[in-house]
Amino acid sequence: MVKDLKTKNRLNMLGLVETKKHVVTRFNVARLWGCNSVSWEYVAFDGASGVLLKNNFNCAFFLVYGAHVREEKLVVWEELSYVAGLCQVLCCFMGDFNEIVHIEERKGAGSLTVAAEEFKSWIQDMHLVDLPLNDRKYTWFRGCSCIWIDRVMVSLEWVEEFPKTRLRGRPRGLSDHCPLIVEDTKMRDGPRPFRSLDSWFTHEGFLRMVxxxxxxxxxxxxTDKLKALTAPLGRWHKVNFGNMDTKILQFDEEIKKLDDKVSSGVYDGTVEGRRKALVTCCKGWYV
Known part of the structure; x- marks a missing residue:
């Protein structure tokens, strides 16, 4: 979430990378966002990395899915530099860059590859600030492999304009990647939005109750009706879905504990078997 300090406007953005979907429709976007009154862009995967740029409130956001091959990575860095130069505004680069900056960002690494050194030089040449992630060590897990390849980088001017910007990691759930949230810590105030759960609509008595x-x-x-509806919805949710949030949270926390063990070098068949069982159970509750 970003706020323009002059206009007091708020900008909410959701970026999804590597969704495995060949086509994204307005229906998909509406289900994710909660309504269809939202602007969106879709960049198809065509064998090379896709770059998505949205410019609003004098800020440029780049959603990046980095290439895997060194030569293709160099092309991506060059394209990002070119487009950022055209924008001449505050820039925020976020996504899966498929590259590390420091040795400790890849478990078991003994040195940086040539591609990693080139990525590090690109960050320095662009005068970007790599936002620290303090609540977890790695963002990608598969088996005993752990890497920090998902990151958010902003221009120096961005930090001057939004000095309270910070980066948080969230439980990865069923994905290999941990979601990252960029927020301004000053954005905590304000009324809570009205929320609903998709699972409510699967219950045959929900619409009748509403x-x-x-x-x-x-x-x-x-507006007052929505506020008044919150209390009966809460009671109804507790009766019909009261343990769903708790179950999902418990599974997410258990998966994170196993990820922390793997990050610390503890990995065997028992750990992997436990993780697969947790993911299977968690998937049922997510569905």
Missing amino acids: KEEWKGLGEINF
Whole structure:
């Protein structure tokens, strides 16, 4: 979340990389976002890395899916430099860069590859600040492999404009990657938005309950009705789905504990078997 300090506007963005989907439709976007009144872009994977640029409030956001081959990586860095030079505004680069900057970012690495050194030089030449991730050591896990390849980098001017910007990691759930959240710590205030869960709509009694509660609220304005609906929705959720959030949170935490063990060098068949079992159980609750 980013706020323009002059206009007091807020910008919410969600970037998804490596979704395994051949086509993304407005229906897919609406389900992710919660409504269809949102601008969106889709860059297809065609054998090379895709770069997505959105410019708003004098800021440029680059959603990056880095290449795997050194020669292709050099092309991506060059393209990003070129487009950023055209924008001449505050820049934020985020995504899966498929490259590390420091040896300790890849478990078991003894030295940096030539591609890693070139990536490090590109960051320095672009005068970018690599936002630190303090709540986890790696962002990608597969078997005993652990790497920090997902990152967010911003221009120096960005840090001057938004000095409270920070990076947080979230539980990876069923994915190999940990989601990253960029936020301004000053954005904590304000009213809580009205939220609903997709799972509610799978319950045969949900819509009937909402209609009855809505009618019982009488002739008050729409916003007040939503506020008043929060309490009965909470009670209904507790009765029908009360343990769902807790179960998912418990599975996420257990998976993270295993990731921490692997990060510390503890890996065997028992750890991997436990992780697969947790992912299977967690998947059921996510669905």
